[in-house]
Amino acid sequence: MREPEREQFRKFVADSGGRLIRVAMALTGDRHAAEDLLQSALTSTAARWRHLDGDPEAYVRRAMYHAQVTIWRRRQRLRETPTAHMPERADHRDEIGATDRRLALRQALMRLAPRQRAVLVARFYEDLSEEDTAALLGCSPGTVRSQLHRALARLRQIAPELHDDHLTEEKIR
Amino acid sequence: MSALPDLVRDSLTDLAGTAAVPDGIADRALAAGAARRRRRTVLVAAAAVVAAATVVTPYAVLRTDQLAPGAAGARNAVFALHRGGGGGPASEPDPEWEILDPRTGRYRAVVAGRVSAPSADLRYAIVTTLFTDRDTRRIGRYDTRTGEVRWYTAPAPAVSTPQISPDGRHAAYWMDGAKELEGVAVVDLETGRVNKIKVERRPVAAGGAGVSYVSFYPPRGHAWWLDDDRLTLHDTVYDLAGERVGRLPLPADADLVALRPDGAGGLVRPLTPAGAGALPPGGTDATVTFAITDAAGAVTSRFTLDRPSCPSAAPDCPSPVPNFLAWRGANGMLVWPGPGSYDGPETAIDTVDVRTGERRTIHLISGPPVDDLVTIPADRLAGDVRQRIAF
Numbered sequence: 373m374r375e376p377e378r379e380q381f382r383k384f385v386a387d388s389g390g391r392l393i394r395v396a397m398a399l400t401g402d403r404h405a406a407e408d409l410l411q412s413a414l415t416s417t418a419a420r421w422r423h424l425d426g427d428p429e430a431y432v433r434r435a436m437y438h439a440q441v442t443i444w445r446r447r448q449r450l451r452e453t454p455t456a457h458m459p460e461r462a463d464h465r466d467e468i469g470a471t472d473r474r475l476a477l478r479q480a481l482m483r484l485a486p487r488q489r490a491v492l493v494a495r496f497y498e499d500l501s502e503e504d505t506a507a508l509l510g511c512s513p514g515t516v517r518s519q520l521h522r523a524l525a526r527l528r529q530i531a532p533e534l535h536d537d538h539l540t541e542e543k544i545r
Numbered sequence: 546m547s548a549l550p551d552l553v554r555d556s557l558t559d560l561a562g563t564a565a566v567p568d569g570i571a572d573r574a575l576a577a578g579a580a581r582r583r584r585r586t587v588l589v590a591a592a593a594v595v596a597a598a599t600v601v602t603p604y605a606v607l608r609t610d611q612l613a614p615g616a617a618g619a620r621n622a623v624f625a626l627h628r629g630g631g632g633g634p635a636s637e638p639d640p641e642w643e644i645l646d647p648r649t650g651r652y653r654a655v656v657a658g659r660v661s662a663p664s665a666d667l668r669y670a671i672v673t674t675l676f677t678d679r680d681t682r683r684i685g686r687y688d689t690r691t692g693e694v695r696w697y698t699a700p701a702p703a704v705s706t707p708q709i710s711p712d713g714r715h716a717a718y719w720m721d722g723a724k725e726l727e728g729v730a731v732v733d734l735e736t737g738r739v740n741k742i743k744v745e746r747r748p749v750a751a752g753g754a755g756v757s758y759v760s761f762y763p764p765r766g767h768a769w770w771l772d773d774d775r776l777t778l779h780d781t782v783y784d785l786a787g788e789r790v791g792r793l794p795l796p797a798d799a800d801l802v803a804l805r806p807d808g809a810g811g812l813v814r815p816l817t818p819a820g821a822g823a824l825p826p827g828g829t830d831a832t833v834t835f836a837i838t839d840a841a842g843a844v845t846s847r848f849t850l851d852r853p854s855c856p857s858a859a860p861d862c863p864s865p866v867p868n869f870l871a872w873r874g875a876n877g878m879l880v881w882p883g884p885g886s887y888d889g890p891e892t893a894i895d896t897v898d899v900r901t902g903e904r905r906t907i908h909l910i911s912g913p914p915v916d917d918l919v920t921i922p923a924d925r926l927a928g929d930v931r932q933r934i935a936f
Contacts, residue, residue, distance in 0.1 A: 382572070385571035389566035393564045397564035403564055407570070411567075411577075418577070420578075481553070481556060497554065510681065527553070
């Protein structure tokens, strides 16, 4: 790669790196794993930079999702990531409940299978449509729907404290 | 109090906000990208030597001589394999397959997403593009003699690996896309012409643990060639124009896993308690049930295999099923428990005697773990090559 292209690549990373690392963090739940995931995707992007046709950020995102959802193909065992420290508790009673639920939810998210977590990240963090999620993950919209239902059901199973009247009435749009 | 999707959204947003772009990541990616380009060039040049050394191991031959459950002399060979990176969640999926050149018994490195079983003469196989490619609708016909790929743009991406006809002229695959594309595409690999077969699928209630959803039968994924001019999608036979021309005799409510090579029946999995000779539907949490049928659709034998252990510690591991790989003589077959199912330095596959279900393990391929594998009956190879690479 020539120097002007290298500069172009560095500018791309400077512009989009923040968005990409946040997606990587949501996918992996672990800062070091997120950095590894992003660097691997950027390496692939750099290797093909001259031949990329289209949005390089979309390419990097696809590479990260693909690497994450095919994690089961590796001999890597999933790690449950304990939180480094407990969040400070606010005074208000409702906020305490909300914090506890959020902490329970974060731990439950890290126990989901990678593909299910990827569907949740795409649909709820990135706000992608079912069709766009399907295109990103390389599956059908029907698969996205079923994975989403299973992921939410699994979350309720792992963290029963998330159950309440509101949750049982929730609808997936 | 918020609904669960809102809680998930908030939690993921909080989590994502804790990350920061590491210093110097662009320069590290540039350096690693340049190294990867150099490595790829070297790999292509040295592929034959590397791959041949990988597949032919005296250890494998000795072990399978003792363990073959099928007819005497039944052997198989590796047609194509793909190694996982083994580097954990951050590693880039390695796009290189190693595909057999049947004339030399050596293997070439090929950049592809998936690789099919070969045509009858082993000359051609179907390859698909990488998941990360811009156009995932392309499929290619790979020539095992020259290493060249002729690419076609198909109507939609493939759900699973396309299958090539015995004469190497056509490819068939289930399309993944909008509802109007539901069905199978048959691509003429000489002219590029595509015929679409619309497949009627009936809904089947599925789910469990408080979750219900609708699945469909027949499931997408498989299309088997009966001969050069007919293919079967489960129990229905179609010609190249997409016309229904017959039915396969199968037990009621059974899912066809593989056709017997002589056309006399197949390997099936029962879907209901009444299917395939009153076997439990699909097995249990710990087992998978199979049956062998004859040309009239009658069950001639049945057996139960243990499910392989999950390759990861994921709590939601979807109970993997042993993958059928190839027939091994008249009474045997190869199954693959899947990547990561065995600890140790080799990739292992199992032989199963279809009369009794007796299962033995072959420790076959050394080196980095294999995460995808295509095998063939070795009797399709010339004598000298068969001697060198059959197991």
